Amino acid sequence: MTQTSDWPRAELLSIGSELLAGETVDTNAAFLGAALARLGIPLLGARTLPDDRAAIASAFADARARSDLVVATGGLGPTHDDLTREGLADALGEELQSDPALEEQLRERFAASGFGSMQESNLRQALRAPSAQALANPIGSAPGWWVDRDGVVVVLMPGVPAEMRRMWEEQVVPRLGARFVLRPVHVRTVKTFGIGESAIVDKVGDLLTDPGDGVEAGIYAHDDGVHLRFSTRGEAAALDAPVSRALALLDEHVYGTDDDDLASLALAALGHAGVGSVASRETGTHGVLLAILAGTAPAPGSATYVGGLLDGGDAATPSADAVIHLALLPIDAHGRSRGRISVSGRISLPQVEVRVHGAGDQRQRRAAYAALDQVRRWCP
Amino acid sequence: MTQTSDWPRAELLSIGSELLAGETVDTNAAFLGAALARLGIPLLGARTLPDDRAAIASAFADARARSDLVVATGGLGPTHDDLTREGLADALGEELQSDPALEEQLRERFAASGFGSMQESNLRQALRAPSAQALANPIGSAPGWWVDRDGVVVVLMPGVPAEMRRMWEEQVVPRLGARFVLRPVHVRTVKTFGIGESAIVDKVGDLLTDPGDGVEAGIYAHDDGVHLRFSTRGEAAALDAPVSRALALLDEHVYGTDDDDLASLALAALGHAGVGSVASRETGTHGVLLAILAGTAPAPGSATYVGGLLDGGDAATPSADAVIHLALLPIDAHGRSRGRISVSGRISLPQVEVRVHGAGDQRQRRAAYAALDQVRRWCP
Numbered sequence: 105m106t107q108t109s110d111w112p113r114a115e116l117l118s119i120g121s122e123l124l125a126g127e128t129v130d131t132n133a134a135f136l137g138a139a140l141a142r143l144g145i146p147l148l149g150a151r152t153l154p155d156d157r158a159a160i161a162s163a164f165a166d167a168r169a170r171s172d173l174v175v176a177t178g179g180l181g182p183t184h185d186d187l188t189r190e191g192l193a194d195a196l197g198e199e200l201q202s203d204p205a206l207e208e209q210l211r212e213r214f215a216a217s218g219f220g221s222m223q224e225s226n227l228r229q230a231l232r233a234p235s236a237q238a239l240a241n242p243i244g245s246a247p248g249w250w251v252d253r254d255g256v257v258v259v260l261m262p263g264v265p266a267e268m269r270r271m272w273e274e275q276v277v278p279r280l281g282a283r284f285v286l287r288p289v290h291v292r293t294v295k296t297f298g299i300g301e302s303a304i305v306d307k308v309g310d311l312l313t314d315p316g317d318g319v320e321a322g323i324y325a326h327d328d329g330v331h332l333r334f335s336t337r338g339e340a341a342a343l344d345a346p347v348s349r350a351l352a353l354l355d356e357h358v359y360g361t362d363d364d365d366l367a368s369l370a371l372a373a374l375g376h377a378g379v380g381s382v383a384s385r386e387t388g389t390h391g392v393l394l395a396i397l398a399g400t401a402p403a404p405g406s407a408t409y410v411g412g413l414l415d416g417g418d419a420a421t422p423s424a425d426a427v428i429h430l431a432l433l434p435i436d437a438h439g440r441s442r443g444r445i446s447v448s449g450r451i452s453l454p455q456v457e458v459r460v461h462g463a464g465d466q467r468q469r470r471a472a473y474a475a476l477d478q479v480r481r482w483c484p
Numbered sequence: 485m486t487q488t489s490d491w492p493r494a495e496l497l498s499i500g501s502e503l504l505a506g507e508t509v510d511t512n513a514a515f516l517g518a519a520l521a522r523l524g525i526p527l528l529g530a531r532t533l534p535d536d537r538a539a540i541a542s543a544f545a546d547a548r549a550r551s552d553l554v555v556a557t558g559g560l561g562p563t564h565d566d567l568t569r570e571g572l573a574d575a576l577g578e579e580l581q582s583d584p585a586l587e588e589q590l591r592e593r594f595a596a597s598g599f600g601s602m603q604e605s606n607l608r609q610a611l612r613a614p615s616a617q618a619l620a621n622p623i624g625s626a627p628g629w630w631v632d633r634d635g636v637v638v639v640l641m642p643g644v645p646a647e648m649r650r651m652w653e654e655q656v657v658p659r660l661g662a663r664f665v666l667r668p669v670h671v672r673t674v675k676t677f678g679i680g681e682s683a684i685v686d687k688v689g690d691l692l693t694d695p696g697d698g699v700e701a702g703i704y705a706h707d708d709g710v711h712l713r714f715s716t717r718g719e720a721a722a723l724d725a726p727v728s729r730a731l732a733l734l735d736e737h738v739y740g741t742d743d744d745d746l747a748s749l750a751l752a753a754l755g756h757a758g759v760g761s762v763a764s765r766e767t768g769t770h771g772v773l774l775a776i777l778a779g780t781a782p783a784p785g786s787a788t789y790v791g792g793l794l795d796g797g798d799a800a801t802p803s804a805d806a807v808i809h810l811a812l813l814p815i816d817a818h819g820r821s822r823g824r825i826s827v828s829g830r831i832s833l834p835q836v837e838v839r840v841h842g843a844g845d846q847r848q849r850r851a852a853y854a855a856l857d858q859v860r861r862w863c864p
Contacts, residue, residue, distance in 0.1 A: 121702065125526065125527075130514070147504040153529060394774060395774070411771075411794045413791035
């Protein structure tokens, strides 16, 4: 083991001019940051690089000099501006060579897929630096690389999120466990709605600055409320005390912990109240409530979401046991945003009005979460 | 003017441990990358930093030594881990001082908002380095900073997307125009659907590597198809030739250029065919088709989207002139993904089956775009 601190020093490189030009949002960085954090490898930093061979080579050289683990995504495609292979080979001082086994796999993949024949440009994806092990990509044409040289591990994965995620889970995580001494991090989250970050800071006193021995605390404002996050590399039980304190201090503002989410809680509350199917009707929110409910996994005993209508069209409401109505009102003369929420059908909730903080798209998402929070509160 | 190249050298710093820990996806980076590119200021690189005063100070010092413009977001909140003000002040060698005017604005903001009284922690947001000009934040409590010292401009903006975007448009863009000689970039995009990146590369020959004098070309795979992007700092007319060549070479694979999008084109095609209102019914896609249609701005002459149903529930289909049906089938034994698409109602399209590339969430989004592409093709 060559790591010198208690855990590997890690950094992330996201490669692609399309990321810097804002053509694509880098969701891979958040996925990998969270996945590494769970393994006990917090990212020390992340960089986004253009499709420039010299810039990529220099960033790999810098990162290899500083860190025990360098994870990179993107730039493994077949086109002329996919230069991650070349950049890393330059940083390693190695020459790319065509790998006959990879070339064979590429040909087989194209033959089997029924998606058309292989293009000559795809042959670039069979290039490999001698010190790199190939990482299989069962759902795409770009193999990844695992390079363990000079005490530093470099991992290359494709930029396509689904391909990266599968390669990460199947190929990279097991290798990391074998290569590094990992001390997984335990995390607990306390989730609130309807109270601001500053108000929470004042309410919880020193809980955030001094959450206990070996415990770190953070506060994060999300559209589904402000979350308090406690983590430790020690025993999970060390988190019990700060979580209990947070629950006691924030009390009725808390809707759940850890994986709880407002949409699942609202559907569970409706199910508990005897509602089998639920639809939605929303105005001024561009279908955000619907998109959130549609993306929520069904659970036993919860109401089933069947769909919804937008912006007060005159179409009939879908037939369902209950309908959640949400109207996000225009900003008033005092700059205040309000939402009107009610439930009708076999079960009904009289109209309530809630304040909605935020602006732009965020205002719409927060209005949708406010509606779900109301439904959850109304039938707990 | 202190810029030494033809355009300002610019880089981006995204500040917040929540970004590195994957608690939050950094959508600001893409917004700012695109906005800067349109102004003719391509980002040379971007970094994500933890809430660590020394790391922030060092990153600002590095960036100021290298670049003419440093844009940073995040870390301007009221809590103990919001350290961007301190980090930049350290890099500048300046001491933070409370700005009485900013403090007064904060107090007024809280008094007027009706959203509760100001917390003591908010007073940190009135701190300012002597060389910084405050940038107004009309929809949040964190003012931004504009620092122009030693020939380098540093801009600090809040991490909350809506606050950042408004401050960018109203406060930063005009100052950039006054401070730098900007040569706006002209961009044309050719958008295809149903053809892969490698196949396009082979079809267009040297168009991507040699798109013409002073023209740059890029190819980007998105869920709504593969886009070819041509840009120039010269005359816009320099893009006519490569765009025409791309349109001719890719022919029936092209659905539009520039701001064209599949959902608007599908709704326009339906409207042209006499459909006033349209609903959707989808299975296996978690409401992705619905979310895309709901987020599409209504246009004169286009069909109006009224909402939809999910996953074959037995609720009645919303009453509409036409209903788009999409079923994403499970992956078959050959690893192939297929979608079944039809349209019923006053107007009808017999069922067609399409191949869907991609995996995970991407598979669902691509199925939704495949449905919209079919509708568009069917009634052009």
